[in-house]
Amino acid sequence: MSFAKSLVSFLATSALATVGSAAKVTLEKDVVIVGGGASGSHAAFRLREDYDKSILLIEKRELLGGHVSSYDAASGNSYNYGVQSFVDVHGAAEFVSERLGVATAAPGRTSTTTRYLDFTTGEDVAYTAPTSAQLIAALTVYAEICAEYEAKLLPSYWDFWAPDEIPEDLLLNFGDFVEKYDLQALVPTLFKVTGMGLGDVTNVLTLWVMQAFGGPMARSFLGTQSTFVPASGRNQDIYDAFADKLGDDVLYSATVLSTKRSDEGVLLTVQTANNQTVSVKAKRLLLAIEPTESNLAPFNLDEQETAVFDKFSYSAIGVGIVSNPVLPTGYSLTNLPAAASPNDWLVLPDLNFTARFDYMGTEESEDRDYFRLLVIGDGNLGATGVKELAQTNFNTLIKAGAVDTPDSSELEFVAFTEHGPMHARVSADELKAGFVQDLYALQGLRSTWWTGGAWVAQFQTHLWWYNDILISKLIEDM
Ligand SMILES: Cc1cc2nc3c(=O)[nH]c(=O)nc-3n(C[C@H](O)[C@H](O)[C@H](O)COP(=O)(O)OP(=O)(O)OC[C@H]3O[C@@H](n4cnc5c(N)ncnc54)[C@H](O)[C@@H]3O)c2cc1C
Ligand SMILES: *[C@@H]1O[C@H](CO)[C@@H](O)[C@H](O)[C@H]1NC(C)=O
Ligand SMILES: *[C@@H]1O[C@H](CO)[C@@H](O)[C@H](O)[C@H]1NC(C)=O
Numbered sequence: 001m002s003f004a005k006s007l008v009s010f011l012a013t014s015a016l017a018t019v020g021s022a023a024k025v026t027l028e029k030d031v032v033i034v035g036g037g038a039s040g041s042h043a044a045f046r047l048r049e050d051y052d053k054s055i056l057l058i059e060k061r062e063l064l065g066g067h068v069s070s071y072d073a074a075s076g077n078s079y080n081y082g083v084q085s086f087v088d089v090h091g092a093a094e095f096v097s098e099r100l101g102v103a104t105a106a107p108g109r110t111s112t113t114t115r116y117l118d119f120t121t122g123e124d125v126a127y128t129a130p131t132s133a134q135l136i137a138a139l140t141v142y143a144e145i146c147a148e149y150e151a152k153l154l155p156s157y158w159d160f161w162a163p164d165e166i167p168e169d170l171l172l173n174f175g176d177f178v179e180k181y182d183l184q185a186l187v188p189t190l191f192k193v194t195g196m197g198l199g200d201v202t203n204v205l206t207l208w209v210m211q212a213f214g215g216p217m218a219r220s221f222l223g224t225q226s227t228f229v230p231a232s233g234r235n236q237d238i239y240d241a242f243a244d245k246l247g248d249d250v251l252y253s254a255t256v257l258s259t260k261r262s263d264e265g266v267l268l269t270v271q272t273a274n275n276q277t278v279s280v281k282a283k284r285l286l287l288a289i290e291p292t293e294s295n296l297a298p299f300n301l302d303e304q305e306t307a308v309f310d311k312f313s314y315s316a317i318g319v320g321i322v323s324n325p326v327l328p329t330g331y332s333l334t335n336l337p338a339a340a341s342p343n344d345w346l347v348l349p350d351l352n353f354t355a356r357f358d359y360m361g362t363e364e365s366e367d368r369d370y371f372r373l374l375v376i377g378d379g380n381l382g383a384t385g386v387k388e389l390a391q392t393n394f395n396t397l398i399k400a401g402a403v404d405t406p407d408s409s410e411l412e413f414v415a416f417t418e419h420g421p422m423h424a425r426v427s428a429d430e431l432k433a434g435f436v437q438d439l440y441a442l443q444g445l446r447s448t449w450w451t452g453g454a455w456v457a458q459f460q461t462h463l464w465w466y467n468d469i470l471i472s473k474l475i476e477d478m
Contacts, residue, residue, distance in 0.1 A: 025278050032282040033057045037066020039451040039463040040288030041242040057250045065239030071415040075365050078234035081321050081372050087216045088226045090465035100241040105231040112332040112359050119335040119393040122400025128343040130185035138186035139218050146215035155465035156456055163434040171428040174209040175202030184345045197317050197423050200350035208425040211457040256298045261446040285448045308438050311430050316420020318375040318386030323368045323412045326403040333357040352377040354393045379421040424454035449474045
């Protein structure tokens with residue numbers, strides 16, 4: 001154990017808590033990384049294990065993994081109510097099995113019957129979804145279009161088009177793009193799987209929709225791109241493995257209080273779990289958190305940085321596991337505006353909305369069914385708002401007789417996490433005014449580098465792929 005590492009583990013013990021903040025400690029590292037989700041955990045691992053850099057990873061929660069959210073039931077079963085599966089791009093499955101020692105398998109699915117209801121009225125919506133032949137035809141066309149643009153969109157925007165050369169298709173609202181290429185049959189699946197995080201995708205720029213469901217996702221549905229999960233079925237295992245490997249180089253339940261950044265390096269003041277104040281001096285800072293105003297408050301942004309990040313707008317996803325005896329076993333209760341009937345595939349619910357209650361399984365020992373709840377908000381809904389909206393919708397379903405009348409109409413929350421803000425996006429005008437170039441021009445300023453969903457696409461393994469390019473730039477001249 002190095003001197004710096006032993007200090008971290010010393011700090012992590014409660015022994016020091018009684019000493020008080022007089023015991024100020026300074027750590028020196030090559031790279032300090034803030035945020036231990038998909039992008040930060042991976043970058044920390046790669047920098048330490050493959051580039052021989054000393055690192056410190058600062059995470060505000062008590063575990064790594066960000067959006068993953070696995071719930072461990074008393075029976076020993078695990079339920080993934082956040083991230084569902086990992087796309088095997090850029091050797092991701094091999095990385096997980098060989099480097100992290102986590103055996104992988106093809107994802108399995110709980111099969112459910114979809115019942116469409118308008119959650120604002122509780123009425124059933126008579127709706128014919130596209131046939132699988134229609135879906136495959138649309139996916140095939142869509143995958144071809146995505147492939148044309150893919151090299152500039154994945155895994156990073158370092159080769160993005162000049163502002164006046166961005167293809168017009170990508171600047172269309174997705175609804176218009178769909179009409180142009182006759183892709184209506186794609187929309188319900190795209191929305192259901194990952195698109196819904198953006199709200200009503202027909203009003204969102206095609207560029208952002210493609211980043212939320214693009215070539216790799218289309219190909220995974222066509223069977224030409226594989227996806228994986230840990231063989232255990234517990235997605236958190238991947239991040240627990242990162243945590244094991246990184247050991248004492250992670251500070252959990254830690255908060256960055258203030259920061260000094262210059263071309264020579266950075267100095268962070270961090271409050272640890274037991275209220276110790278630690279100073280961390282590093283040659284580079286890597287921020288792996290969503291670049292929102294509140295997240296970035298301790299980082300002393302300059303005008304150039306603020307001007308860029310102010311342009312982002314976001315949505316947020318609240319997910320949980322809920323239970324109530326009248327939620328129907330084996331069903332997905334899916335919210336759809338009545339206007340979608342009988343088959344207008346472009347009619348979708350918009351922010352803020354409960355997307356669905358999906359049957360996940362039955363816990364015999366607890367005598368109850370688990371349902372995955374998905375609520376999409378505009379970033380202002382918050383955890384309380386998410387739960388209230390879900391409860392209101394459930395009450396409506398009861399009142400309309402869509403489900404039986406329970407003894408208690410309360411939705412029981414077995415697990416819950418609010419994910420957001422995420423899906424950072426800007427307008428077509430901003431893109432044409434050089435937003436992407438301005439965003440990437442921030443990389444490396446005052447020894448600060450950036451990763452995470454806002455920098456490319458909201459997928460676990462896409463971010464790992466992006467990191468590999470980022471890291472090669474970050475370590476230059478170090
Ligand atoms: C419900 C849901 C389902 C999803 N399903 C999939 C899927 O099936 N497959 C897939 O590939 N992707 C999926 N995604 C998307 C994917 O999880 C994200 O793209 C990815 O997690 C983004 O990684 P990130 O590193 O940017 O952020 P995160 O993974 O969110 O990590 C950010 C980390 O930073 C920490 N943090 C935040 N602020 C601070 C701070 N100030 N100081 C210290 N730490 C801080 C957070 O606690 C968190 O651990 C899903 C997302 C959601 C919300
Ligand atoms: C840390 O300080 C806060 C208030 O400053 C206090 O509420 C909390 O209990 C302290 N935690 C520990 C572990 O000492
Ligand atoms: C979503 O809910 C929040 C909190 O109630 C509210 O501030 C916001 O205006 C709502 N958004 C929309 C689009 O209705």
